[in-house]
Amino acid sequence: MxxxxxxxxxxxxxxxxxxxxxxxxxxxxxxxxxxxxxxxxxxxxxxxxxxxxxxxxxxxxxxxxxxxxxxxxxxxxxxxxxxxxxxxxxxxxxxxxxxxxxxxxxxxxxxxxxxxxxxxxxxxxxxxxxxxxxxxxxxxxxxxxxxxxxxxxxxxxxxxxxxxxxxxxxxxxxxxxxxxxxxxxxxxxxxxxxxxxxxxDPSNELSSNSSSDSDDSEEAARNEALGLGGAKLKAMLSEMGKASADLASGSGIQVKGGEVLTIIYERMQNMSGDPTANVIYGKLLKQAGKPYVQMLRGWVSSGRLLDPHEELLVKEHRFINRATLEIDYVDEYWDRRYILRDGSISPGSSKRHQTGVPAPRSVGGRMPGGACVPPLLESWKHKILLAGKYLNVIRECGIGVPRDNAIRDEEELSMEDERFYKFIEDAYSHANRTLLQLLIKDQQLVPRLRSLKRYFFLSQSSFLTHLLDGAATELRKSSKSASVVKLQSLLDIALNTDSAGDEPLFKEDIKVIMADTGLYDFLLKVVGVSGVIKEDGGIGEEEPKKEKEEKKSMQAIDALSFDYNVKFPLSLVISRRSLTLYQLLFRFLLHLKHVEQALSSMWTEQKTHPWRCRVPNHVEFTNWRQRVCLLRARMLAFVQQILAFCTFEVLEPNWHALEKKLEKVTTVDELLRDHVDFLDTCMKACMLTSSKLIKACSKLIVVCQTFAFYSSSFTKSANQALAAAAEDPSSDASKSKRWDVLNKFEANFNHWFQIHLDCVQFYASSDNVALLPLVVRLNSVKSA
Structure with a gap:
């Protein structure tokens, strides 16, 4: 050997x-x-x-x-x-x-x-x-x-x-x-x-017989068809970064963060009958979850998102910051600055953000990477998101975020520890309470909303009467010719001379603007009627021409609106969307008020000699005058009933309901939801969310407005009739013309009034019971 x-x-x-x-x-x-x-x-x-x-x-x-x-x-x-x-x-x-x-x-x-x-x-x-x-x-x-x-x-x-x-x-x-x-x-x-x-990448699975040459060729063909086979595209994607490629398919994102924890947890649940598996996977879940828990603790306790590898369920869009809000305060900061990676936007909602959310895995349907929320955190994800959001708003206002020392940083927590969820709950409650106090008390949210109600809902609107009287000449011009600077000066004077109540609050924040689009055309675009907005989001070919003609002919009074200056963080509540709804309600009320004033002026004119004098043996002329006055009275009654309904039966009750809710509000999200619900309810009750109601109401109001514009023509016809009666009663040549004009107005008013009444009755009996009082009001006008 x-x-x-x-x-x-x-x-x-x-x-x-x-x-x-x-x-x-x-x-x-x-x-x-x-x-x-x-x-x-x-x-x-x-x-x-x-x-x-x-x-x-x-x-x-x-x-x-x-x-x-x-x-x-x-x-x-x-x-x-x-x-x-x-x-x-x-x-x-x-x-x-x-x-x-x-x-x-x-x-x-x-x-x-x-x-x-x-x-x-x-x-x-x-x-x-x-x-x-x-x-x-x-x-x-x-x-x-x-x-x-x-x-x-x-x-x-x-x-x-x-x-x-x-x-x-x-x-x-x-x-x-x-x-x-x-x-x-x-x-x-x-x-x-x-x-x-x-x-x-499921294709990595070990199976010597799982993939063949034909499978490889088919996959190569698919990749080529999708443009994934060339070196040029790979280089381009490398330069642009992995983000866009990852979002196109969940398979482009590595298994990391929440997805790793989800896989471990699911395996532990599936093998719950094996004691060894429970011990092994339980230990791995606890150890692997330590950095995840640490990142979550930092987010909910300080609002700082330290996630360099995009593993956490919360995602930050850094390009949306406070600087952009100062220029155009929108709710983008609230809705888009910090979001959940899986795209869910509210508890129990199936909606998802359309952009920035990766596709699920092709096998299993699991969200990839950090977009996969660990099952233990699924019911907590919205509180986790909101806790950090609240703290970020507070910090960006220059207010320090106090640290909660109930659980020390060095104390170890895991996702299976009840103390961890108590920590999240406490952090959420603390952040919510602090931000709520900042908005309501420090930032004077309720007085701000009251000033919005006063300026936009014509409440205590003596200043508006002063403005319309002082700017009558300017408001008769076209919207392009009217001077916004002059109108702003007249508004400031009207606010300073307003004798109704106390000194107007925040009057320096109210600004005059001119809308680019007519009120009703804009509303019809919003609800998507008449093919204005196509299914692909484009605008029809004929619409730009129509809009261009309307912009040229639109009067300043029809384009007049108010803007309101709101700074961060109140801009989260009074967002651009909310302010747009305030403006739409204001323009609708202003239009009604303007038509009411025009019809009232017509009534004043009809108290002059041509309308009051007696004309013996001229029954036809007397009947014509009575018909004109009756039609004017019916139109005025209609406009006043609509204005009274919107003001006293929609806006005021809903405002008082909002005030009561604000007194009891406990969360910031509840505050935002109550304010949005208030505006949505007002818009619906004021008939501004249904295309049929918008069309019928707008046609009817325009008929009343046009009738008021004919006031001088009617007076001229009355003078001509009186002159003809003084000479020869049988020689009234303008008789047929004035009756034709009156009959057209009567026919148009009766037609659109009946359509409007039918629409109101239909919606009041179906999905908009708030219109029931209006049905009674309109029936009183019909029987007049």
Whole structure:
């Protein structure tokens, strides 16, 4: 025998058999020891075991197993013949095969142990791969937890090697006795890392028969059709960044952050009947969730989003900041600055933001990366989002955010700890309470809303009467010719001379503006009628021409509106959308008020001599005058009833209801919702959300307005009739003309009045019961 030491060495004297000293198998002959290095490179021919005894076979195979358990092939246990390091995915692990010449009684036990080599190589490759920077903190923490478990495995291997080297009774059965619990443990970790490795790209799954050349060609054809096959596009996407490519398909986003925690949690739930799986996955979930929990604690307690790898469920749009709000205060800051990555916008809502939300995974339908909310946090995600939002609003107002020391930073929490959810609840309550106090008390929200009501809802509107009287000449001009500067000066004078009530609050924030579009055309666009707004969002070809003509002919009184200056953070409540609704209601009320004044002026004119004098033997002229006055009275009654209904039965009651809600409001979101609901309710009750009601009401009001414009023409016709009656009653040439004009006005008014009444009755009996009082009012006008 050729050995590495002298045969006379004492360590060999007492060793009489390989059963008592299996370590001698390594120095039996050069034919066994020498090929080791070459065999590992696949260059030497494997030796057969059928020519040696069973004890020798066991000793030889034990030595190989110690190598295989560390991921290295031995002499008689080698890599699978199909294994190729260049082609195989290391995350799938290396498969080993045992020499067919091994005795079947030993081969069965060896086959049971061999999966450990596959598991160990796969897990080691996973740790090495997922420890890179781009996989994020959750993956790093998971790898650290798995590495700690592998230390126990490596300690076991060291003990097994020591037993192999020192104990003459160490056998394959003993090896299996010691490692068989570890087989189950590593298999659990292996199945987990296999799911993590293949979740972002299911095509990576290990299956030698799962993909064929035809599948590859089909996939290549699809990629080519989608423009994903060229190097140019890849370079372009590299320059533009990964963001747009990731959003196109969930498979473009790596498995990280919340998705990792979700996969671990789901596996733990699916294997809840296995105590070992519960322990292993529970420990991994706790350790991997530590950085996630730490980021969440920082967000809900300070409003700072420290998420460099986009793992958290909250996403920040940094381009939306306070500077943009100072120019055009919109609710973009509130709705879009911070959002949930999964796109959900309110509790229980199925709606999602259309932009910025990645597509779900093609397999399983799970949201990718940070967009995947861990199941334990699903019911808390909106409070988590709002807590940080509230704190950011407070901080951007220059107010320091106090830290809640109820739970110290160094105190460890996990997603399965009830204290963690109490911490979230306390942080949310604290942030909500602080911001609510800032808005209502410090920023004087309620007085602001009262001033909006006063200026836009014609409440205590003596200043508006002064404005309309002082600016009558300017308001008769076209909207382009009217001077906004002059109108603003007249508004300031009207506000300063307003004698109704106390000094107007925030009068310096009210500004005169001229709308670009007529009120009713704009409302019809909003509700999408008459093909104005097509299904693709475009505007019809004929509409721009119509709008252009209307802009030229629109009077300043029809375009007059108010703007209101609101600073952050009140702009979150009085947003651009809210202010637009205030403006629409104001323009509608102003139009009614203007028509009412015009009809009232017509009544004043009809008290002059041509309308009051007696004309004997001129029954036709007397009837005509009575019909004109009656029609004017009906029109005035209609306009006054609409104005009174909108003011006293819609705006005032809803405003008082809003005031009561504001006194009891407990959350900022409830405050925002109550304010939006108030405006939406007012718009609906004032008939400004239904296309049929808008068209019928607008036609009717325009008929009344046009009739009032004909006041001087009617007076001229009356003078002509009186002159003709004084000369010759039968020579009244203008009789038929004045009756034609009157009949047209009567026909138009009666037609549109009936249509409007029918529409109001229909909606009052279906989905808008707030219109019921208006039905009674309109019926009184009809019977007049």
């Amino acid at each position: 050729i050995g590495f030491t002298d045969h006379n060495d004492s360590s060999f004297i007492a060793e009489t058999s390989f059963v008592r000293a299996p370590l001698n198998s390594r120095v039996v002959s050069s034919s066994v020891a020498t090929p080791k290095k070459a065999q590992s490179k696949g260059k030497a021919k494997q030796e057969t075991l059928d020519r040696v005894s069973l004890d020798v076979q066991q000793a030889l195979i034990l030595e190989d197993l110690l190598f295989v358990l560390m991921g290295t092939e031995g002499i008689y246990i080698t890599f699978h013949p199909d294994y190729s390091p260049e082609e195989e995915d290391p995350l799938q692990g290396i498969k080993f095969v045992v020499s067919p010449s091994l005795d079947p009684s030993l081969s069965d036990l060896v086959e049971r142990v061999l999966p450990l080599g596959t598991y160990y190589t796969a897990i080691s490759a996973f740790i090495e791969n997922r420890s890179s920077l781009e996989y994020g903190l959750v993956n790093h923490a998971l790898c650290a937890a798995i590495r700690d478990m592998l230390r126990d495995y490596q300690t076991l291997l060291a003990q097994l090697e020591h037993a192999f080297n020192t104990s003459g009774t160490f056998s394959l059965q003993k090896l299996w006795f010691y490692v068989h619990p570890t087989v189950h443990t590593l298999s659990l970790i292996y199945q987990l890392i296999l799911e993590l490795a293949t979740a972002d």
